[in-house]
Amino acid sequence: MSPEKTTIVDKTASSQEASMINAQNKYLDNISNSNIGSLIKYFSKEYNLTNFEDICGIPIAPELIPDKFDSEIMLSSEVTDKYNRLVEAINHSESAKEYPFLLLGEIIPGTTDSVVFYDLIPCCRDDYKPESTSVNYDSAILLDSANLYNVIAIGHTHPLLDESETCDVFTSKIKESDKEKFNIKQAGLNVSTQDIYQSFFVQEQLKNNKILECVIMYNGDLILIDMDGDELSKYPSIYGYSDNEVKISVPTFVNK
Numbered sequence: 278m279s280p281e282k283t284t285i286v287d288k289t290a291s292s293q294e295a296s297m298i299n300a301q302n303k304y305l306d307n308i309s310n311s312n313i314g315s316l317i318k319y320f321s322k323e324y325n326l327t328n329f330e331d332i333c334g335i336p337i338a339p340e341l342i343p344d345k346f347d348s349e350i351m352l353s354s355e356v357t358d359k360y361n362r363l364v365e366a367i368n369h370s371e372s373a374k375e376y377p378f379l380l381l382g383e384i385i386p387g388t389t390d391s392v393v394f395y396d397l398i399p400c401c402r403d404d405y406k407p408e409s410t411s412v413n414y415d416s417a418i419l420l421d422s423a424n425l426y427n428v429i430a431i432g433h434t435h436p437l438l439d440e441s442e443t444c445d446v447f448t449s450k451i452k453e454s455d456k457e458k459f460n461i462k463q464a465g466l467n468v469s470t471q472d473i474y475q476s477f478f479v480q481e482q483l484k485n486n487k488i489l490e491c492v493i494m495y496n497g498d499l500i501l502i503d504m505d506g507d508e509l510s511k512y513p514s515i516y517g518y519s520d521n522e523v524k525i526s527v528p529t530f531v532n533k
């Protein structure tokens with residue numbers, strides 16, 4: 278069940294930098310050719326976004342990402358319980374933070390892309406700052422997990438923020454007409470181009486694993502995105518198990 282052991286190549290700082298820039302360029306290429314490519318091109322031009330960081334701030338309404346057909350996600354009762362607790366936490370001001378985590382699972386036998394997730398674990402570097410908008414994942418935890426599980430979703434939460442905290446988010450600078458045109462929602466209920474890059478970057482490093490992107494939004498939506506080359510898709514059906522092992526439907530964008 279576990280993939281070949283992932284080896285970490287000892288890299289010098291300059292070669293690390295080079296591989297990061299390579300990954301960024303490849304990502305921009307792929308996302309520009311994906312089914313949301315026209316949105317990326319429109320915002321880059323209209324708001325004069327030229328560097329990688331700026332382009333990464335572009336919000337994407339989850340419904341613009343096509344559904345992955347004939348695939349579903351199952352969450353163990355343990356994962357369902359942790360998901361419920363995270364949703365609770367990000368709706369209270371004292372604990373409304375961007376929590377980084379990993380979902381660990383396997384492809385369901387007999388399917389191509391359906392996944393069962395067995396565990397949800399926190400994953401952040403020691404220097405994690407809750408108020409920071411970018412998340413640093415702990416690479417040691419990531420590599421250990423990759424040796425044990427075939428499928429890893431790189432996840433984080435989108436907490437409910439108050440007005441003062443959302444004012445510097447790019448979403449608040451977008452013209453109303455553009456928000457309508459692209460169905461952009463209030464901050465926290467979109468995924469960003471940066472969110473998808475996180476899983477893309479990890480997939481570039483861990484070729485033997487299937488890497489997905491996961492966002493848990495404060496309204497309870499659980500979004501799971503697969504980026505395969507320049508093809509983006511999201512899982513339309515997610516199920517979990519309650520404490521007494523009853524199968525329940527977990528909200529994701531398409532359930533609305």
Ligand SMILES: [Zn+2]
Nearest residue numbers: 435469472492
């Ligand atoms: Zn995010």
